[in-house]
Amino acid sequence: MLQVVSFNIGGAREMRPAPHDHEKLAVDAYSTLQQVINPRQPTVIAxxxxxxxxxxxxxxxxxxxxARLLGSEYIDAFAPEVTxxxxPHPNLWDRPAYRNMTGAAEGNAIITNLPVEDWSWGSYTDHDDCNMSGAWVRNTPISRATLYSSGNRDTQPRxxxxxxxxxxxIPxxxxxxxxxxxxxxxxxxxEYERSRMASQMRQxxxxxxxxxxxxLKRADQANDAPERAILLAxxxxxxxxxxxxxxxxxRFRLLRPENKASELWTHQQHRVLIDHILLHDPAQEFEVISCHIQSAIPFDDLTDHRPAVGIFARA
Known part of the structure; x- marks a missing residue:
């Protein structure tokens, strides 16, 4: 079985002790994941x-x-959105959470114990750990050009x-x-005006x-590589x-969590389901076994999200 997890671990940062303790957050997030997955099984975490x-x-x-806590076979990659x-906006960095830090970045990460597959177009192996993201990961902006002038989510790069x-x-x-x-x-x-603007931005x-x-599809076709399944989390x-x-x-199949109606949310404050896992599988190589929201986790000072978990098998 392949375990896929999507987990926003950052939403409760204002409640954490200052300065921001990255080590404690990692340990707490790992403790939560232990309730969600079996680390000895094939796993990929967003x-x-x-x-x-x-x-x-x-x-x-x-x-x-x-990754180190999960086991020696795990690797990780990080893609910064703001650094x-x-x-250098004071609204973000001039806060107790970042006291005495000489450098910092916030963004997304992937952790996995799956084998790495070569890109169909190859890699320049002499530089395989640039910006804490190995050759097995690429990243790209998806938001409009921005200078982060507001220092908040309105102008945050994505x-x-x-x-x-x-x-x-299966690649x-x-x-x-x-x-x-x-x-x-x-x-x-x-229908609220600000909500419509936000939806248009996300579209x-x-x-x-x-x-x-x-x-990706064009590149694989140009290099005579078979079309791959795509998991999006x-x-x-x-x-x-x-x-x-x-x-x-x-383009994708959206996995529908099997929780009871009262548990169909991932954001603690708003009680809405906004963390998702999707599958694009043109060759029908995967079978979806289950999907659920992990409801029995402590929030305290860790996060205001609950992880979404999808289980897959080879078809």
């Missing part, structure tokens, strides 16, 4: 709102620490990670993303995701019926 930092001259990397160097992996002889692409959200949008009123970001998927900041999710569902 993290949103992960982070890296230099604190007292010591590197801190949440995803890397979690202290490139986006990206898409693409990993080239292999599950029991696949695993994608991780975190779509944007606007200050003041109403999660329960899609534009989904268009970029689909463009990347088409690029992330925090989409949108419910299944939203226009941005409907765009994805024209």
């Amino acid at each position: 993290l949103q709102e992960s982070g890296v930092a230099i604190h007292n001259d010591q590197p801190r990397n949440i995803g890397r620490k979690m 202290m160097c490139d986006h 990206n898409l990670m693409v990993a080239s992996l292999n599950y029991r002889g 696949l692409y695993f994608l991780n993303t975190h779509l944007g959200v606007l200050m003041g949008e109403d999660r329960h009123d899609a 534009a970001q989904v268009s970029e995701v689909l463009y990347v998927i088409d690029e 992330g925090d989409f900041n949108a419910q299944a019926a939203a226009p941005e999710m409907e765009m994805l569902q024209r």
